[in-house]
Amino acid sequence: MNLYRLLRKSRIFLASMVLIFTFVLFIDLYEWIPNETFDAILYLQFVPSFLHFITVFSITTAGGFLVVLLLTFLTGRLYCSVICPLGILQDVINKIARWKSKKKRFFKHKKPHPVLRYTFLGIMVLAMIFGAGWIVTWLDPYSIAGRTFTYLFKPLTVWLNNGVIAPVLQNFEIYSVYHVNLMMPYLIPVILSFATIAAIGYFSWKRGRLFCNTICPVGTLLGIASKFSFLKVQFDSSTCTRCGKCAGVCKSECIDIRNYSVDHSRCVTCFNCLDICPELALSLRPATHKNQNPVDFKEATMPKEEKQQATDNNRRKLLVTGLALLTGSRIYALKKNKLPDNQKDLLLNNKEYPVTPPGAGNIKRFNDICTGCSLCVAACPTGVLQPSLTHYGLNGFMQPHMDYATYFCNFDCNKCGEVCPTGAILPLPLEEKQVTQMGKAVFVKQNCVVYTDETVCGACSEHCPTKAVTMVPYKNGLRIPEVDQSICIGCGACEYPCPVPQPYKAIYVNGNAQQQLADKPDLGEKQEVDHEEDFPF
Structure with a gap:
């Protein structure tokens, strides 16, 4: 050989x-x-x-x-x-x-x-x-x-x-x-x-x-x-x-x-x-x-009209592709925001900003650096990270966002920042990730089944890892959600299980343009357990 x-x-x-x-x-x-x-x-x-x-x-x-x-x-x-x-x-x-x-x-x-x-x-x-x-x-x-x-x-x-x-x-x-x-x-x-x-x-x-x-x-x-x-x-x-x-x-x-x-x-x-x-x-x-690269004879003798025609054809193909992408995104947006007849009384969720992954910093920085390789999407264990369509606008097309219709962000997971190859999602220690506020939960009373149907519910409060969502007395023995945004991290654990269909959730996460640090929740004093004491049964 x-x-x-x-x-x-x-x-x-x-x-x-x-x-x-x-x-x-x-x-x-x-x-x-x-x-x-x-x-x-x-x-x-x-x-x-x-x-x-x-x-x-x-x-x-x-x-x-x-x-x-x-x-x-x-x-x-x-x-x-x-x-x-x-x-x-x-x-x-x-x-x-x-x-x-x-x-x-x-x-x-x-x-x-x-x-x-x-x-x-x-x-x-x-x-x-x-x-x-x-x-x-x-x-x-x-x-x-x-x-x-x-x-x-x-x-x-x-x-x-x-x-x-x-x-x-x-x-x-x-x-x-x-x-x-x-x-x-x-x-x-x-x-x-x-x-x-x-x-x-x-x-x-x-x-x-x-x-x-x-x-x-x-x-x-x-x-x-x-x-x-x-x-x-x-x-x-x-x-x-x-x-x-x-x-x-x-x-x-x-x-x-x-x-x-x-x-x-x-x-x-x-x-x-x-x-x-x-x-x-x-x-x-x-x-x-x-001279290792002499001019090719055919290229040198090629008429200028043929060169210009080839260039124009390629430009037309690029233009058609771009228009197709824009048109597809617009059709999707119209379809998603269409109000069904049986939900006219519900209020549409008004998300000012999409929710970026934990460690993204601010939306502009994230859109500038992310290349949409989708490695974080593939690595996300819950599947909450999904490619954006119209969420960021054209500048963030196909870049990942937190899609709480799919699932919610695991409180004990920081994998997306660990695998991101561009630094668009910075790696965060788990303790810091757990207080990184990607967005804030917003409660819409008019959409809540406790208000509309006068029935018992508490799915949002049960799933909230920081207890930012709690149930407070309402009427007739019912309890209704209340949100403390200061300790909310925007993980979507409240939005995902809400029984009201999207985009009319009774509680949803409005993303932060600039991610912040939330206050640590007061979980009270831990009770000391005497392991030497016999079990009471």
Whole structure:
């Protein structure tokens, strides 16, 4: 086995491990993975690491993007082939396509698309500067892969677990694998995630890394750095026979055998061309001073009208996609807020702000940093974290919010902050999380069944972990809720069990624009127990 074959096989092995480990993070049904493992696996993800660094300014905690840049200056875009889960997914799809293809040479050299590449990179940079988090959400490759795992692969995994694995193992009295509930109240995230990965998968099936070298801003940025990398794939024109095998396996379509050149800005350093070359005319060696990226002849002679037409077509596609997203969100909002005839007398819950996860700080900061990767949604043990649709507006589309129609936030859980790779949800010690006020409970007397039906209820008070909701005398021996907002943390344990349907809950949580610290509840003095005294029965 020669050196280049060893490099290629090592790259495939490492990429497989990264894809498997990242996939398992999102599909951890039983919370078997320790929280610190999340940071170790996701440390090198470029955009989350950069955003996390902006938040904490710690190279040790969030310096993975610097490691990626150094690696790129050394060997080129190895990140795209080994570390990026979306890039590895595309390789898997393309590998299947090659197996099914009857052609001996699947790829050939194609012209680059610099206008599109630098346009998307510019959009990404401006989005980060001006806090347009929703744009970052749809351009970050890691986040696209994360939503694919969360909203497509996890439901399939849960179905397989509940329908096949758990019943079979329980027949053998193995109960470490058990039935798992999947909390997914909205269909829109599933549809959008499927549409996104289907489009990228189609590009990969037909053209390999077309998405990475046309749309992905991370690939474009690392491509710029790759032009200055120390080690580059280079031709030896004296031994090359122009057999075309190297171009046939180049999934980036960046090898021009006519001019003995490699477009290093598009090369993802997969080592496929090095391994397949029979004459060893291609080698990975320190860069020379020769022009490694001559202008492609076809691109230079292409009429300006064709270039402009291609650019216009892509712009129209982006515009149509954006309008579809906006229209879908608006239709959902109208449907959700429509008043049924039998509930005309009930008051609509007036939530001034959505409820952000504990540790998000304030809504603006959260929307600016969160990339909507949905790792917190996948890791949330109660399923209360769900992707937002219209809750934050366009700027926070698909970012997580506390959805108390699904469940409520566990008082003894702080997992979302422990797993967040960008720092949008800061990790909080459990003691601090338990007094972090995400919002305040609001009681609507006109909607309460104690008032409307004159019947006994106390579900909200029974579930409140801080006793911010208590039952006070009302009339005819009935008791009605009363809220002490000073000790309320907005966990939703009162809103979720309220028997009145949404959005007319008798008690609901109004989110805080800026999270605060609630007062500690007075639980009274603990009674001392004499363990030496015999039981009285």
